Amino acid sequence: MSKKRLIVDMDGVLADVYQQFFKMDEEEFGVRKSLGEVNGKIEREAFKNERAYVFRKGFFREAPVMEDSIESVKLLNDKYDLFIVSAAMEFPHSLPEKLEWLKEYFPFLTWQQFVFCGSKTVIQGDIMIDDHYKNLDHFPGRTILFTQPHNYGHDDKQHERVFSWKEVLEKLI
Amino acid sequence: MSKKRLIVDMDGVLADVYQQFFKMDEEEFGVRKSLGEVNGKIEREAFKNERAYVFRKGFFREAPVMEDSIESVKLLNDKYDLFIVSAAMEFPHSLPEKLEWLKEYFPFLTWQQFVFCGSKTVIQGDIMIDDHYKNLDHFPGRTILFTQPHNYGHDDKQHERVFSWKEVLEKLI
Numbered sequence: 001m002s003k004k005r006l007i008v009d010m011d012g013v014l015a016d017v018y019q020q021f022f023k024m025d026e027e028e029f030g031v032r033k034s035l036g037e038v039n040g041k042i043e044r045e046a047f048k049n050e051r052a053y054v055f056r057k058g059f060f061r062e063a064p065v066m067e068d069s070i071e072s073v074k075l076l077n078d079k080y081d082l083f084i085v086s087a088a089m090e091f092p093h094s095l096p097e098k099l100e101w102l103k104e105y106f107p108f109l110t111w112q113q114f115v116f117c118g119s120k121t122v123i124q125g126d127i128m129i130d131d132h133y134k135n136l137d138h139f140p141g142r143t144i145l146f147t148q149p150h151n152y153g154h155d156d157k158q159h160e161r162v163f164s165w166k167e168v169l170e171k172l173i
Numbered sequence: 174m175s176k177k178r179l180i181v182d183m184d185g186v187l188a189d190v191y192q193q194f195f196k197m198d199e200e201e202f203g204v205r206k207s208l209g210e211v212n213g214k215i216e217r218e219a220f221k222n223e224r225a226y227v228f229r230k231g232f233f234r235e236a237p238v239m240e241d242s243i244e245s246v247k248l249l250n251d252k253y254d255l256f257i258v259s260a261a262m263e264f265p266h267s268l269p270e271k272l273e274w275l276k277e278y279f280p281f282l283t284w285q286q287f288v289f290c291g292s293k294t295v296i297q298g299d300i301m302i303d304d305h306y307k308n309l310d311h312f313p314g315r316t317i318l319f320t321q322p323h324n325y326g327h328d329d330k331q332h333e334r335v336f337s338w339k340e341v342l343e344k345l346i
Contacts, residue, residue, distance in 0.1 A: 005295070083295050089284040095268035111262040112292045118285035122178070122256050124297035 005125035006080035006172070007139075008073065010098060012131035012148040014084070014105075015063040021046070024053045040153040054091060061097035065105045068165035074108055075173055082113060083125065087135070089118035129168060133159075144168065178298035179253035179345070180312075181246065183271060185304035185321040187257070187278075188236040194219070197226045213326040227264060234270035238278045241338035247281055248346055255286060256298065260308070262291035302341060306332075317341065 011017045018038075025047045026032040038046035053059055076082055084102060088094050095116055102114060115123065120135045127142045128135065131151055136143040136159050145151060145159040146168075162168050184190045191211075198220045199205040211219035226232055249255055257275060261267050268289055275287060288296065293308045300315045301308065304324055309316040309332050318324060318332040319341075335341050 007295075085295070089272070089287050089289075092269055092272050095272065095289070096265055099262070099265050099268065110291070114262050115288065115290040115295055116262075116268070117288040117290075118283070122180075122258070122288055122296055122298065124295060 003079065003081040004127060006076060006082045007085050007120075007123055007125040007128040007130075008076075008082060009128075009130040009132070009135065009146070010084060010086035010088075010102075011060075011063075012150075013129055013146045014066055014069045014073070015060065015101065016066045017060075017063050018149060019064050020059055020062070021050060021053060024056070024059075025049070035149060038149045040149070042150050046149065055093070057093060058097070060091070060094045061101055063101070066165065070105055072165040072169050073106060075169065077109065079173065080127070082109070083115055083123075084109065084113060085115040085117065085120060085123050087118060087120060088116040127172070129162075144171065176252065176254040177300060179249060179255045180258050180293075180296055180298040180301040180303075181249075181255060182301075182303040182305070182308065182319070183257060183259035183261075183275075184233075184236075185323075186302055186319045187239055187242050187246070188233065188274065189239045190233075190236050191322060192237050193232055193235070194223060194226060197229070197232075198222070208322060211322045213322070215323050219322065228266070230266060231270070233264070233267045234274055236274070239338065243278055245338040245342050246279060248342065250282065252346065253300070255282070256288055256296075257282065257286060258288040258290065258293060258296050260291060260293060261289040300345070302335075317344065 008014065021043060022032060028049060043050045086098055088098050098116065102109065121138050125141055128139045129144045129146055130136050131146045131148040133151065136145060143159040145156050145161045147161060147163045160171065194216060195205060201222060216223045259271055261271050271289065275282065294311050298314055301312045302317045302319055303309050304319045304321040306324065309318060316332040318329050318334045320334060320336045333344065
């Protein structure tokens with residue numbers, strides 16, 4: 001039997017971009033926001049200068065890796081036909097940064113498994129893990145919503161919500 | 174009725190990479206190869222230092238645009254849900270070059286329509302135009318083989334072979 005295809009998002013799933021938002025926002029305004037202040041808000045609302053941060057050199061390259069994601073992806077990579085799919089095209093400078101980042105933290109994956117796109121509607125697979133409704137809503141297969149502050153508290157009946165990579169593994173291994 | 178999705182390759186279909194091979198090979202060895210010398214051979218066999226050329230800065234950025242491709246893609250973009258999909262991940266430096274190139278020659282397309290991947294098996298669509306069997310052979314939809322020296326003379330019964338963008342338009346408009 002052929003392996004099922006698993007589509008894994010980068011930002012907010014493998015790369016902890018919120019740590020970058022919190023850090024840059026604090027550097028700019030002098031106070032570190034609490035999770036309570038940003039929960040349920042889209043990034044742009046939660047962090048006043050979010051657009052400037054994501055276009056800043058190093059934003060993606062220096063993002064910390066999400067807790068337990070490396071070990072989890074390693075296990076999932078054995079069981080599934082795994083692809084990392086990132087909607088990177090909006091941020092042209094992010095393309096080489098994201099590729100370097102993947103090679104640093106996920107050296108056991110190959111470049112054949114990476115996809116940088118604008119819209120994920122063109123991607124086919126059996127399971128998708130993502131933190132954005134816009135990517136999961138149109139996906140015909142099984143959809144796992146990775147909790148991030150921007151999607152917190154919103155209706156998610158259509159998708160299986162997880163709060164950690166440990167929960168992803170419980171579902172998929 | 175929703176539009177059919179058309180997947181268009183870059184190198185050898187929109188970007189005339191053979192012009193780069195001929196030029197760089199001539200600069201290096203002093204003689205310009207004829208089409209007859211390279212027809213039916215994979216790039217690596219046809220041009221001794223092909224690997225060095227494709228990893229050279231500017232190789233993709235400075236590739237000429239394929240004859241009639243701009244006007245053709247403009248027409249097809251109205252009729253189809255069009256995506257440009259390039260297996261760019263093998264050449265990391267090519268990512269920003271390819272994006273700049275697309276923005277220069279195809280400014281009427283948006284970044285939402287661009288995909289850079291390693292393997293095209295993850296892409297879904299109804300029609301694919303490509304110059305490589307490895308991309309067309311696994312595609313479940315209609316497949317159009319764009320003639321390039323490396324695929325010339327090979328068996329192509331499975332795919333519809335075209336020799337120009339004019340022929341593509343005859344088939345798809």
